[in-house]
Amino acid sequence: MAKITTPNHAGAARQRGVTMNDVAKHAGVSRTAVSFVLSNRENASISEETRARINEAVQVLGYRPNAGARALASQRSDWYGIVTEIVTAPFAVDIIKGAQDQAWLDRRFLLIAPSDQADAVGPNQGMEDAAIEKLLEQRVEGLLYAATYHRGVHVPESAYEVPTVLINCFDADGRLPSIVPDERAGGRVAVERLLQAGHRRIGVINLDPDIPAAVGRLAGAREALADAGLELDPELVVAGHATADGGYEAACEILDRYTEKDRPTALFCLNDRMAMGAYDAIKERGLTIPGDIAVIGFDNQELIAAYLRPKLTTVALPFEKMGALGVQTLAALTAGQPIIADQQLVGCPLLERSSV
C-alpha cells in the first residue's frame, strides 16, 4: 500500500509563488496598475482593455494574493481571534461554528486559540495569556472570549488592548460587552410549556444553586408559576450533581417521597444530562413518559436530547447565535462604535419533542 508519490514540495527550492510583479510583467503594465485592478479601486482610471489583460494574466499565472503582505501594507488584517476553552472542553462547539460562519460571511478569518479554564492550575497555567499574546502578534483586530458554560470571568489584561467581546460568559470586572443566554426567559418558557400541558405540580431538579444558569432558570420558573397564580414548592426543588447519576438520584428522591396522588406530574430538569438520569428513575418505577410524568430539559445536548426515548423536549442554549452575534458586535466595535459594556441576552428557544 505504501507508495511514494511526488518529491516533496519543501524539498525542492520552495516554489517562489507568483507575485503581483509577475502579473504586471506578463500583462505589460506596472505593478500599481495590477494592484488597482485587483482591489478594484473607484477612482483609478484603467482602460477596459488593460483591465482585461491584467485579469487574464492573473488567470494564466494562477496568481494568489499574499494575505500577510497585504495586511502589512494596508495595516489591517481582517482577522479576529477567538480564545476559548471550547477547544479543550468541547461542549459548546456551536459557538465556534456560529462565529466562523458569520466571520466567513464578513470575509474575515477567525484565528482559534486554545485556553484552559481560567481557574486552571498546573502546567497549563498561563496558557491563556500566551494564547492571547500569540493572537495579538498576529495583529488580530479584535478578540472573542468564549466559555463553555455561562459564568463570570476575569479576562487577561492584554485582551483590553483590542476590542473584545465575551461570549457565554461575562466580565466580572464589568468593563467588556458580552453575549449571554437569557436563562430566565428560558426557565420561564420551559415551565410555561408544562403549565400549558396541564401540569400543576412540578418538580425541579436543580443544578449547583450558585451558578448563573441555576439562578436564572429557577427565577424564570418562579415567574411562570406566579403568572399562573402558583408558587414553587421548595420541597419539590432538589439539587444534584450535574450528571446523569445526579439526575437519577434527585429524581428518585422526589418520586419516592410522595404517594401517587401527591407526586409531581412533571419534572423540570435544569440540564439534559440530569434529565437522562431522571428518565431511568422514572422508567425503573414502571412509569411512562410523558404519560405518567412529563419531563423537560435544558441545554439541548443533541446527542442526548435527540436520542433519548422518548426524545426529550428541552430548551436550547443559543450557542450558534451567540457566536454569530459576538462577531457582529465585534465588527461594530472595530468599525468605530463606542464600547458599551452591557450583557446582550439571547433567547433560548423551546424545542418540542416528545417528552411532554
Added chain:
Amino acid sequence: MAKITTPNHAGAARQRGVTMNDVAKHAGVSRTAVSFVLSNRENASISEETRARINEAVQVLGYRPNAGARALASQRSDWYGIVTEIVTAPFAVDIIKGAQDQAWLDRRFLLIAPSDQADAVGPNQGMEDAAIEKLLEQRVEGLLYAATYHRGVHVPESAYEVPTVLINCFDADGRLPSIVPDERAGGRVAVERLLQAGHRRIGVINLDPDIPAAVGRLAGAREALADAGLELDPELVVAGHATADGGYEAACEILDRYTEKDRPTALFCLNDRMAMGAYDAIKERGLTIPGDIAVIGFDNQELIAAYLRPKLTTVALPFEKMGALGVQTLAALTAGQPIIADQQLVGCPLLERSSV
C-alpha cells in the same frame, strides 16, 4: 447596566504599535542588533551588556513582534491550515483539539477553515475550495483535511499545492497520506472482551454495511471469533439506522426472535447511539445489563457512553491522537521528508465501564 467605558480603540488613530525600530532607538543600537537578540542567533556577536539593554527596552516599551511581517521576511509562516466539516458537524471535535495541542507544542498556529461535506449541494457548494484558497492565501505551510466519519474523499486540486495530510478519511485517489482509525483491531478487541467475559453467543447490531467502519469492525469481530474457534452467525447480525431508534429496533428484532435459551448473551453495537437504543430494548424486556445481556459499543461518544446507566463499555475512536499524529506527519513532510501516500492506522482502545 449599560455603561460606556472607553472611547473605542479603533476610533482613535490606530495606535501604531511599537516596532523593532523603537526598541533599537530606546536601547541606542541598530535595528539589526535587536533582531539578532530577539531571534538569538548563534554566530551573532552582541555583548552581554547591550543584549541586556535591548531586552530591557523590549520590556519597557512592551514590544510585540509582528508575526505577519516576520513571515513575509523569513518566507515561512509557521502556520498549518485545517479544513474540515467538523466546524459545521461537530462530532469529532477532538481531532481539532489533538491537532491544536500538538501545533501549540510545535509553536505553530492552526488556521481552521470550515468546509461543508464534500458531497454537499446547494448554496455551500464550492465552499470547500474557497476555504482552501483562503488558507493558501495565508501561505500556510501545510494542510490537514479532516472528516467527521471515516470514509474515502476526493480532495480539491489546490490542496496538492502544499503538503497535505488527511485525518479520519483517506484519499480516494490514493495520492495523499492519511491517518485513520484501525477499525478492524477495534472490532476485534471489542469481541475479545466479550469472549473473555464468557460470552459465546454474540449478537451484532450493524451499521450501513458499506462504510469503512462497518466493514472493518465486522471483520475484526470475525477474526476474534475465529481465534476462539467460533463463527459469526449471520442471523445474529442485524443492520439498522445509525441512531438510537435504529439500535432499539435492531435489538428488539434480535431479542424477540429467540427463546431465553437461544438468545445471545451479549450485543456488540457498532456505535454508541445504537447501543443507547439497545439499552432501552433490553430494559423494556425486564432484562438487566450486564447481568442478562452484556452490551459493548463503539465510538465512545462521551455524552452517551459515560452517562448511560450502567455506563457503557465501548471502544474509543482515537480522534485526539489522530489529530496530533496528523500535525506530526505534516511537520515531517514540511521538513522535507518524502511523501508516502499510505494510511497510518491508529489503535482504538477499549474503555472499560460497566456494561460487560
Added chain:
DNA sequence: ATGCGTTAGTAACGCGCGTTACCTACTTGG
C-alpha cells in the same frame, strides 16, 4: 499657440522584519 481638464498610467515610499555584506575598533602573536 495657450490653458485646462481628463484619461491612463507609473515611480517611489513605507509597512515591520530577516539577512547578508561590510566596517571599525581592539587584541595578539611574531
Added chain:
DNA sequence: CCAAGTAGGTAACGCGCGTTACTAACGCAT
C-alpha cells in the same frame, strides 16, 4: 611595528503589497 584575527556592531536590500504623488498624452475651447 605589522599582519591577522576577533568582538561588536551597522547599512542596506528585499519580502509582497497599498498608496500617494506625479507624469505624459490627448482633446477641446479660447
